[in-house]
Amino acid sequence: MRKPIRTKALLVSLMFVMLFVLAACNSKNNNEGAAPTTAPSANATAEATAAPTAVPEAEDGLFNIKDFTNIKTNQGEAIEGGTLTFGLVSDSPFEGTLNNNFSSGIPDARVIEWFDDGLLDWDANFVYTNDGAATYEVAEDGRTFTFTIRDNVNWHDGKPVTAEDWLFAHEVIANPAYDGPRYGSDFTQIEGMDEFHAGTAKTISGIKVLSEKKLQITYKQSTPSLLTGSIWIYPLAKHIFGDMDVAKISSSPEVRQKPIGFGAFKVESIVPGESVVYVKNPDYWRGAPKLDKVILKVINPSTVVQELKSGGVDLVDSFPVDQFPDNAKMSNVQFLGITDKAYTYIGFKLGKWDKEKKIVAPDPKAKMADVNLRKAMWAAVDNNAVGKKFYNGLRWSATTLIPPSHPEFQDTSNPGVPFDQAAANKILDDAGYKLNGEFRTNPDGSELKINFISMTGGDIAEPLAQYYVQSWKAIGLNVTLEMVEFNTFYDRVGQNGDDDPTVDVYQGAWSVANDVDPSGLYGQDAIYNFPRYSSAENDRLLAEGVSEDAFDVNKRKEIYKEWQQFMVNEIPVFPTLYRAALVPVNNRILNYGIGDGTGLYYNDIAVSADKAVVAQ
CATH class of the missing domain: 3.90.76.10 (Dipeptide-binding Protein; Domain 1)
Structure with missing residues (x-):
């Protein structure tokens, strides 16, 4: 939606x-112009039948996002009004800058x-x-x-x-x-x-x-x-x-406690960080919403399945894909899926944010400044195995910083830096990082200790971060891990311009914009440029990507192909996984879709029963 x-x-x-x-x-x-179908049932109740679409089958235990639909199949007819409960899946409160x-x-x-x-x-x-x-x-x-x-x-x-x-x-x-x-x-x-x-x-x-x-x-x-x-x-x-x-x-309270907009629903009340109650906006410019009320509540990834099965929530913003195989046949929901406009990545801190000039300030003496060290760390991790082991194919190895959600511009021929532990060791050897017992030292002989932070989340958040630590240990790098909740994580990597000097490496994720231009994440004036990387060549390519010459799509594709390779060479960050987005939707929900191409708006959502369907 x-x-x-x-x-x-x-x-x-x-x-x-x-x-x-x-x-x-x-x-x-x-699916442009596609419309949801409606099952011929005039008496839908909370005991409605299971979702009518087949659950995608796994091949060798792996699922494929191409097998999912992004539009909910309607069951029953809409009732007047009704309340929908929406689950915001997070292990921490929402910040509340609304x-x-x-x-x-x-x-x-x-x-x-x-x-x-x-x-x-x-x-x-x-x-x-x-x-x-x-x-x-x-x-x-x-x-x-x-x-x-x-x-x-x-x-x-x-x-x-x-x-x-x-x-x-x-x-x-x-x-x-x-x-x-x-x-x-x-x-x-x-x-x-x-x-x-x-x-x-x-x-x-x-x-x-x-x-x-x-x-x-x-x-x-x-x-x-x-x-x-x-x-x-x-x-x-x-x-x-x-x-x-x-x-x-x-x-201000007008942002934090009583925010205003012009959307389909109005905020009635907020429990900071925990829940929001919305009521319909009868004067919404597209037309009055079919629902009377929406309740948003934060639910922990560890309880999302229980909430869905019990009807505690009708749908969630995102479902932990590692939990999908065990719940694929949940009887009271239909799983929708799309290729997400997003990727996860490992970032290297290469400088700080200059608050006065509002640009990144690279530090040539930063601990992670040597591209050989960064390249070795990329080569040491097997993201193909990560996608299969942790996500059953619903996340898969990423190669460049333009994801498959933008197929016109993603360079599918670029392999990135392939997994090769022997090559990683050789890179470090040749660059002078010598083994001194279990771990390597810097080329000057000083101790090399790398501080790595990652976000808490579902059951696999820490095991995944530990996988990276162990992969780097296998090539002689001493990496210490700290797991940090969402809001604290982004404060420490610099979302407010304050870069924590104790952070050397971090595991993050980006949802990308509709426009392919990556300047908002990697431009020298982008506060979201958390690695704090800048170079004249990067500036040139980003500028060319939004130049008048780039109106020629083939020319723009060439520019971003060059930029993708440039970032593979420079490695201020390296992409780890592209992602599927899965959203389970209760059987009583009508007129709902995810991603682009649905033709549906929030005011279109309706329900076919007073209460959520409970799993059988």
């Missing part, structure tokens, strides 16, 4: 050309999705359409966008969502006192943004409010990313936040 697909012809020549080229080279099966302009973690994003929307939607090729809460036109120069917010798009308090709100979001993010993670190349691409951020201009010259519902933004150059993700689409309610100190907005 993240984003629906409703393809629409674009009238502006620039957009039409981009859409045509992308569609021509797109090889994904998006505004898109300030939030950073996936848990908070899952909370926000139920009550807030972006102003633009996109199609099967991740190109912005005119089907969202706002429409847009592009001038012939390809860099001036005029947006029109629909008349019936209102905040939950009844106030209209305005062009001033959209401008205000840009002004807050560009304010030097802003403490969120958004300011970066997507914003500095706007004319006049640099001057406003530096305090030499009182307004952003490239953004103009034309009327209450009409906004114009002029970017410095026309790039393909303007059509696929680099436009900031989340307004900020100026009538609520306009008089606040920017530095205090993210911690």
Whole structure:
């Protein structure tokens, strides 16, 4: 249910050309236009039958994400109203920064999705359409966008969502006192943004409010990313936040305790970090939701199966795929699945974040600065075996930093650094890391002790992290492991700009954007660039990837093929696993899908019975 697909012809020549080229080279099966079917049952109850679709069969104990559907098969007919319970699977509380302009973690994003929307939607090729809460036109120069917010798009308090709100979001993010993670190349691409951020201009010259519902933004150059993700689409309610100190907005009650949006549901109450109760927004611009209420609650990965079987939750944001084989035939749910827009990775700390300049500051003397050490650590781990042993094929070995969710640009011919323990040992030998007893020393003879942190989670989180530690021990590296809960983990790797100097290596995960441009994770001005890596060559490739030349998709593919190989050579991080996303959905839930291509929205969700179906 993240984003629906409703393809629409674009009238502006620039957009039409981009859409045509992308569609021509797109090889994904998006199930575009697919609609859910409804089983002919007029008397559905909490004792409804098992999910009607066959459970994907495992071959040699391994499952394949291609065997799953992403759209729930309806059973029964919708009842009036009803309450849905949604499980946010986490071993720690959600942080509670409940505004898109300030939030950073996936848990908070899952909370926000139920009550807030972006102003633009996109199609099967991740190109912005005119089907969202706002429409847009592009001038012939390809860099001036005029947006029109629909008349019936209102905040939950009844106030209209305005062009001033959209401008205000840009002004807050560009304010030097802003403490969120958004300011970066997507914003500095706007004319006049640099001057406003530096305090030499009182307004952003490239953004103009034309009327209450009409906004114009002029970017410095026309790039393909303007059509696929680099436009900031989340307004900020100026009538609520306009008089606040920017530095205090993210911690305000209006963000933490009583957040506002313009989505299908409104926040009624919050137990911080634990649960949220939403009620329907009858004035939602797409139409009133079919459900009366949604209850979100955090559930631990260790109890997710029990909650699903008992009907304690109707669905969850993600199901631990290591638990799927033992629960594949759960009778009261249907498992949906997609290739996730995500990957897990091992990152190496190579510098710090410069808070004043707001760029990464590489440290050539960092413990992990030697690329030979990083390459050996990549070669020492067998991620094919990890995917099979820990995830039964529902995660699989990753090779580059563009995942298979973007098949136009992922270089499937690139093997990354293959598992080869002998080669790893030779790399270290040749680089001067000598064995001194059980472990190696630095080339200068000093002790080499590597501090590694990983996130807590389900049952396999620590065994998986220990696997990496043992793999590195096998090539003579002394690596100590610390397991850290989600929020603390990201604080320590630097999501707020404070890099913990005791962290040398970390295991993280990224959900990637619709736009293939990786600058938001690896650009020199990206706070999410947690390894703190920067180089002139990386800057060049990232800039070329969003240049006017990159409107030629074949040219853009060449650029990102080169970038993928460059990152394989440099290894500020190395990808470990690509991922399947599995979502079990109770049999009573109607009109639900995951990923792109469903044509379904949150206000479409309904239930066929008052209570969740219980497993037999």
